[in-house]
Amino acid sequence: MQFFMPMIPPTVTHQEKKTTVNKMTGKVIYYEPAQLKNARAKLTAALHPHRPAEPMDGAIYLQTAWVFPADDKHPPKTWKTSKPDTDNLQKMLKDIMTELGFWKDDALVCCEHISKTYGDVPGVMIEIHEIWSDGI
DSSP states (O other): OEEEEESOOOOOOGGGOEEEEOTTTOOEEEEOOHHHHHHHHHHHHHHGGGOOSSOBOSOEEEEEEEEEEOOSSSOTTOBOOSSSOHHHHHHHHHHHHHHTTSBSOGGGEEEEEEEEEEESSOEEEEEEEEOOSSOO
C-alpha cells in the first residue's frame, strides 16, 4: 500500500508531552498540550481514509517521506537537517497507525526508511507492506 497525504507536516512531536502533579495524590500525570493534540488530530484525519480492511500481523516494511514546504532558504529537493528528528516524527505517526488498525502492533515494523526534505508540494508519503521473505 502506498499513499500521499498532502499537508504541511506537523513539527510538534510525541516527545512534547507535558507532566503535572496531581495535588491530591502527588502522582505524576502526563498530558498532551493543545498543539500536540492538534497535530495528532491532523495526522489521524489524513491517515483514516487509507486504513486497510484488516490489520497487518506479520513483519512490516514502512517507508515514510516527510516533505516540508520549500522557501527561499530551503529550495525543493533539499534535505531538512533541522528539527524535528526523524525518529520523533515517526513515533506519533506509528502510534496513530496502530490505533487506526494498519497493523496489530507497531513492534511489527522491522524495516524502516525515513526521509525529510523540502518540496513544492508538502505532505507525507507512506509505503507499507508485509515482508514475506525470510529476512533481508
